[in-house]
Structures are given as structure tokens and as C-alpha cells.
Amino acid sequence: xxxxxRRLAEFAAARNWQPYHTPKNLAAALSVEAxxxxxxxxxxxxxxxxxxxxxxxTAHRVRDEVADVLAYLLQLCEVLGVDPLDALAxxxxxxxxxxxxxxxxxxxxx
Amino acid sequence: xxxxxRRLAEFAAARNWQPYHTPKNLAAALSVEAxxxxxxxxxxxxxxxxxxxxxxxTAHRVRDEVADVLAYLLQLCEVLGVDPLDALAxxxxxxxxxxxxxxxxxxxxx
Amino acid sequence: xxxxxRRLAEFAAARNWQPYHTPKNLAAALSVEAxxxxxxxxxxxxxxxxxxxxxxxTAHRVRDEVADVLAYLLQLCEVLGVDPLDALAxxxxxxxxxxxxxxxxxxxxx
Amino acid sequence: xxxxxRRLAEFAAARNWQPYHTPKNLAAALSVEAxxxxxxxxxxxxxxxxxxxxxxxTAHRVRDEVADVLAYLLQLCEVLGVDPLDALAxxxxxxxxxxxxxxxxxxxxx
Numbered sequence: 001x002x003x004x005x006r007r008l009a010e011f012a013a014a015r016n017w018q019p020y021h022t023p024k025n026l027a028a029a030l031s032v033e034a035x036x037x038x039x040x041x042x043x044x045x046x047x048x049x050x051x052x053x054x055x056x057x058t059a060h061r062v063r064d065e066v067a068d069v070l071a072y073l074l075q076l077c078e079v080l081g082v083d084p085l086d087a088l089a090x091x092x093x094x095x096x097x098x099x100x101x102x103x104x105x106x107x108x109x110x
Numbered sequence: 111x112x113x114x115x116r117r118l119a120e121f122a123a124a125r126n127w128q129p130y131h132t133p134k135n136l137a138a139a140l141s142v143e144a145x146x147x148x149x150x151x152x153x154x155x156x157x158x159x160x161x162x163x164x165x166x167x168t169a170h171r172v173r174d175e176v177a178d179v180l181a182y183l184l185q186l187c188e189v190l191g192v193d194p195l196d197a198l199a200x201x202x203x204x205x206x207x208x209x210x211x212x213x214x215x216x217x218x219x220x
Numbered sequence: 221x222x223x224x225x226r227r228l229a230e231f232a233a234a235r236n237w238q239p240y241h242t243p244k245n246l247a248a249a250l251s252v253e254a255x256x257x258x259x260x261x262x263x264x265x266x267x268x269x270x271x272x273x274x275x276x277x278t279a280h281r282v283r284d285e286v287a288d289v290l291a292y293l294l295q296l297c298e299v300l301g302v303d304p305l306d307a308l309a310x311x312x313x314x315x316x317x318x319x320x321x322x323x324x325x326x327x328x329x330x
Numbered sequence: 331x332x333x334x335x336r337r338l339a340e341f342a343a344a345r346n347w348q349p350y351h352t353p354k355n356l357a358a359a360l361s362v363e364a365x366x367x368x369x370x371x372x373x374x375x376x377x378x379x380x381x382x383x384x385x386x387x388t389a390h391r392v393r394d395e396v397a398d399v400l401a402y403l404l405q406l407c408e409v410l411g412v413d414p415l416d417a418l419a420x421x422x423x424x425x426x427x428x429x430x431x432x433x434x435x436x437x438x439x440x
Contacts, residue, residue: 004202020217023151031145031255042358070195082176099125107263146255218373247371270352283417286417287414308404319345328359
């Protein structure tokens, strides 16, 4: 992941895109890409959504949008100086306490 | 990252949340968390957005939302059988061709 | 609707919020409110989502988020000089041609 | 607005799209369209975003996305039995109390 983060930074630098890459803009771009993922699923039943990788064209589109979301997340973390894996590990630990196994919560948190 | 992906899967399994974790629902949850990141920045100027980690409270909130976005992205990849780092590496390669250095494109792609 | 649009403009002006209300910021705020609507439905089955107004608390939350989406849409239209009803009427006409009745398209457009 | 809401309902009925139009799916579609609005502004400075209607092509795109957001909002309200203008009027009244003129709040609410 650090190697990919470096390639993304070099990619943007080589094209002089850094002035556009404010945290505000990268967060917006991330949310736009997340919406493009949602768009793939928006009219599907839950069952259809589980079979989305069976079609080669849709599978390619899914991988493409996953890549875009991850690319903007890594670029946002880069400009903010956030380590995304550290942040996730810390969050999982907090969630172990917030949502204890066997607790009253029946549906996913957040 | 694979270790975190496994912890997320065990976390969901221990709480019987898998029935909720259809690709459709996880994509929606991912987009909701991306919007919570956007919310932090929505009224800030570009300059203010670049200083967002200077305030401890806001920095914590940013790391928290980054973690949530990554958590849902990894869980979505898990149920779809997508390798997010592979997908990103393939996308960067395609983008090297789509947006050549010194090309006409002045603003970021996508 | 024009009366509500005027009240929203006066509300923002009385609080000196206009400098924040750039088209870019209002579009971001609109998408954040749309995500808060999605959040209400994210773990529900299609059937559960159809009964969401049966619970008074959830019904209140839905109306609240609908109001927020409409408020930011009207404020965005105000600063851009766009008439939302005109825009919608024009779009419906274009869609009558793009998606003819009895056409091949089985799922909703867009 | 009620006339446009009726046209949208007839449009969907004539194409047998109602089974797709669950509240959950319509909320997702609304958020996808809101993201398409954000996409127009994502790399613009605040100043550039204020001049977005000067270019005929971009102005058309803005009106198109505004129409899509309003279309899905009205369709969502239709299937839920929510009156969007009533909801907005009620919300403005609550906000008059939450954010008093001259209060401590410097930035927009929500």
C-alpha cells in the first residue's frame, strides 16, 4: 500500500495536479467515486447485488470504482498525514467496546 | 491489510451482521461514510481544509471517518472477492495511458 | 416554493452565512444531506424500507432529511439562478424521448 | 410541483418501473444524482464555482443534474407519502429556534 500511495503521489506531481488536491477536493472526489459504486447497485435486489461479479463487464466496472475510491482515500490520507491502516486498527478496537458480542444491538453500527 | 480485513470479517460474524452485509448495503454504507468525511470540510475554504489536522478534535474525527470508509471498502471487497490493491495497481496503469504526462488535460481525471 | 426559497435566503442573510454559500459548498452540503437519507435505509430490506413511515420517530427523521435536501437544492438554485421546476419539466420531456414506452430498457434510466 | 410529481409517477408507471422504486432505491438514486452535481464542482475554486453558469455546456449539465435530484426527491416523497414543502416549512421553523440571529454560531448549521 505505501508503494501504491507513492505511485499516486508521483502520478499527480508529474501532471501538476497537486494544487487541485486540497483535502476538501479529495474528500469530495472520494464521495463522487463512492456514489459511482452505489450506482452499480442502485436498482438491484439484495440477491442480484450478491451476483454482481458473475458478469464480466459489471465485474470490471466494480473493480474500477473500488480502485477509484481507494486512490482518493490514499491521496487524502497522504495530504493529511493520516495512516489509514493505523486509523482502522484504532477504530476496530473502539468498536469492540461500543458493540460488545451478544449486546442489544441487532443491526450493524455506524 | 489482509489482517485487518480478517478482523473485520470476524467482527461482523461474531455479531451475526453478515445478512446485512450485501454488496448493495455495503456500497451504500461506504458512500454514507464518505459523506461524513465531506461534512467535515463542507464550509471550509481550501486553505482552512489544508489545516484541518491542527485541531486535535477535528483530527480525531477525520481519522475516524477515514477508518470507516476503509472498513466498508474492505468489507465490500471481501464479499465480492475483489483484491483492492490489485484493482488499484491495474487502474494506475490504465491512467498512465489515459492521462499522459504533458497531455492537454489540465485538471485531474475522473 | 418561491416563498420558501425567499425565507431560506433571508434566513441565511440574517446570519451572515452567504459567504459560505458558494455553489461548490451548497452542492457538497446537498450530497451530505442525501447521504443522511440513505443512512436511514442502508440496512433495511426493500420491504422494510417501504414501511419506514410506520414508526413515528423514523418518519420524523425522514421528513427532516427530505427538508434538508430540498433546502440545499433551493439555495443552490438561488445562487446559480436556476429555476428547478423549469429544469425538471425540460428533463422529463427529454426523458420521454430517451426512454420510449415499450422500449428495450427494462430498468430505470440514469 | 404537484403536476410534475404526477407526471413523474405516470412516467414510471408507463414503463413498469414501480417495482424498482422502493424508498431505499430512490434514496440511493437521489444520492447518486447529488454526487453528479458535486462532480461538476469538485476541482473548482470557490470563485470558479460561482461562475459555473457562464459556460453554456456546464450550465446545461448543472440544470440537468438539478432536475435529476429534484425528480428523485419528488418520487421518494410520493412513495413515502411525504409533502416536501410542508416538511421544509416545518424545518425552517425549527431552525429559527436552533440558530437564533446573533447567536454564537458563525458557520451554517447542519
